Amino acid sequence: MTDIAFPNTIRAWPNIISWAKALSLLLGLAILTLVLVTAMTGKPVGQLIATSEKLFSGLLIAVFVGLLYASVLALTKIHGQDANQPGIRSWFETGVQSANAIATLALTCTLLGISLGIGSLSDHELNPTTIPQVIKGLTEHFAMAFMTTVIGLPVSAALRSALLVSYSHAEERANPQFHKGE
DSSP, X not given: OHHHHHHHHHXXXXXXXXXXXXXXXXXXXXXXXXXXXXXXXXXXXHHHHHHHHHHSOHHHHHHHHHHHHHHHHHHHHHTTOOTTSTTHHHHHHHHHHHHHHHXXXXXXXXXXXXXXXXXXXXXXXXXXXXXXXHHHHHHHHXXXXXXXXXXXXXXXXXXXXXXXXXXXXXXXXXXXXXXXOO
């Protein structure tokens, strides 16, 4: 019984290693991003996290991180492989679609934030005493709207670029005779 289960266990190790490698890359990028943003803004990490939770919903953050992880996992699966190997094209497509979903999520949340901001205008009577409150509500919704775009679109573009370059290298490894002179 142990002899039969052992080969399946060995086959599972590469998957576990690539999942762990992707998680390590994602956590490393998160730490570097926090350090960079802390250095740029001068705000402590706790305050940055609290601002992020206030600006974005927990669901939005969870979906973003999940899609980001899927793209990073695809990168780890493609890196160093030949394009002819089974599953490499599927991982490439998975990564690109996840990166595209990040862009879609960013743009959708931008439109949602703008819609919520405009919708909040109908909740208040506009007069000189309520204008500061109305403007505060508008700026909160618009801040969420534009920050999702500012974060989502560059992350999406960087992931797509990394995936395309990585897959291009995989194709070169699979067909070295076509790429010798380049």
